[in-house]
Amino acid sequence: MKSPIKYILISLFTIIIINSCDKPSNKLQAGIWRGALITESGAEIPFNFDVVDSEGKYYIEIINSSERLKVDEITHLGDSIHIKLPLFDSEINGTLVDGKIDGIWTKHLANKDAQMTFYAQAGSAWRIKEKAMQPTVDVSxxxxxxxxxxxxxxxxxxxxxxxxxxxxxxxxxxxxxxxxxxxxxxxxxxxxxxxxxxxxxxxxxxxxxxxxxxxxxxxxxxxxxxxxxxxxxxNEKAILPDAYGFTFLKDTTKQIAFTFPNLEGKKISLSDSKFKNKVVILQLLGSWCPNCMDESAFLTKFYDKYHDKGVEIIGLAYERTKDFEKSKTNLEGLKKRFDIKYDILVTGYTNDKGEAAKSLPMLNKIAAFPTMIVIDKKGNVRKIHTGFSGPGTGNHYVEFVNEFDKLIDDLLAK
Missing domain, CATH: 2.40.128.120 (Quinohemoprotein amine dehydrogenase alpha subunit, domain 2)
Structure with missing residues (x-):
């Protein structure tokens, strides 16, 4: 005769197994996920991200072509997950159950929040379509x-x-x-x-x-x-207008003057002794601007290479808030992200380029962010470059880097 205790133990063990199988998992699974944002019209904006388990601490890399954008501010408690995205003051909040995240992407703007429905699925390496018809054209x-x-x-x-x-x-x-x-x-x-x-x-x-x-x-x-x-x-010969021709000085003085506070509140002027007899690059940027992120990555390495040769860089930041402390917080995040060693000044508030132009009235306009102004050792403006073609543009980026290096080398030699 079999022991009733044995039956009881077997029954309890079976119940535990069944319950454990039915219990939802809140684990953030390592590997490739497919995420999507939903527009007002119902269109999906898909992307992929890689969840990496680094000795028990998770981080995410958002994947767009060859770019991997690291996201390491992740809070996960129970089935709730909070993902703070770097640089752009945005975040994802949602619930994580059985390898799925359902939530909201929130982008914090100057006077309001913009939100989009977000969802993601673990173990999905495809981006647009899992199974698709073969292409009949080549768009290369x-x-x-x-x-x-x-x-x-x-x-x-x-x-x-x-x-x-x-x-x-x-x-x-x-x-x-x-x-x-x-x-x-x-x-x-x-x-x-x-x-x-x-x-x-x-x-x-x-x-x-x-x-x-x-x-x-x-x-x-x-x-x-x-x-x-x-x-x-x-059209293999298609070209764009010269990026050096959009913004220029309105008068014939060829010089720029300004005084703006740095992140510690100290007033910095272009006329300060630190910038005398130096080639100076002014970077007009915003912490909200993805192209500015690419340009900041370039200028950080450029500064490390050229600073000892007599080059200074000043970042003139135009933020989407008039709150100095909030601007400072956003810009400190930018500096930390790229290990920026040059000065960044809180220059102005902008939700439009016309507002930004008031801070540098000697310019005809600010056509875009970023804009880069190159000043020679005598204090004269030599070039003003609108926009930035980052590494995602391939050879265009390489060509720009080579041309820019030559421009600065020539100015240093004079």
Whole structure:
């Protein structure tokens, strides 16, 4: 006869196993996830991220083409998860159950918060479509592109540059004020889909590729509600206007003067002895600006290389708040992220370029962020460069770096 105690123990063990199988898991699973943001029109803006378990402490790397953006401020308690995205004052809050996150992405703006529904699935390395038809076209190359605002009152000229490997496509759109950074997606049959998410901007591009080497039915989804149209045609010789021609001095003095506080509140002037007989680079930036992030990464390395040769850099920061302490917090995050050693000054408040231009009235305008002003050892402005084509633009970035190095070398030699 079998012992009743044995039956009881077996029954209890069975109940424990069943309960443990049914109990939802709140673990943040390591590996590749697929995330998506939902626009007002219901479109998905997809991206991938890699959850890395580093000795029991998790961090995330957001993946857009060859870029991996590290996110290490993650709070996970029970089924609640909070992900603080770097630099751009935005965050994801949601619930994590059985390898799925459902929540909200919040971007904190000057006077309000912008929000989008967010969800993610563990173990999903695909981005646009898990199973897709084979491509019937190849979009590799250069495309002359025109973006048209939804109300048809504004047009933007751009150049699309793409590389296609089977169905996978990477590349970007270059504009006169900067690029759309690292885009990644695919071609299915004759349909192109590209997306990116960097913690500040959420972009989705869709279009049809036609037999006559044109793109039609182009849609550019930006953030929660913005939808622009675009058309394009293949043109390997397509170029943009010279980035050095948009902003210039209004008079013939050739010099700039200003006094603004640094992050400690100390007033810094271009006329200070620290900048005398130096080649000075003024970086007009904002902590909210992804292209400024690319430029800051470039200038940090440039400063390390050229500072001892007689180069100084001053970052003139235009934040989307008039609160000095909040601006300081955002800019300290930027400095820490890129290990910036040059001065950053809290220069002005901007929700538009016209407001920013008031801080430097000797300029005709500030056409875009970032803008870079190069000043020679005599204090004269030599070049003003609008926008920044970052590493996501491939050879364009390499060409800019080589040209910029030569410009500074020539000014140092004089």
């Amino acid at each position: 190359g250069r495309w002359e592109t025109t973006f048209i605002s939804a109300d048809k009152t504004d047009t933007t000229q751009a150049v699309g540059e793409f590389v296609q490997n089977q169905s996978k496509v990477t590349g970007t759109f270059l504009t006169t004020t900067g690029d759309y950074r690292y885009l990644e997606g695919m071609v299915e049959d004759n349909k192109l889909v590209l997306s990116t998410f960097d913690g500040s901007h959420a972009f989705l591009f869709t279009s049809t590729i036609n037999p006559d080497s044109t793109m039609s039915d182009g849609k550019f989804y930006s953030g929660f509600s913005s939808i622009d149209n675009f058309t394009a045609k293949r």
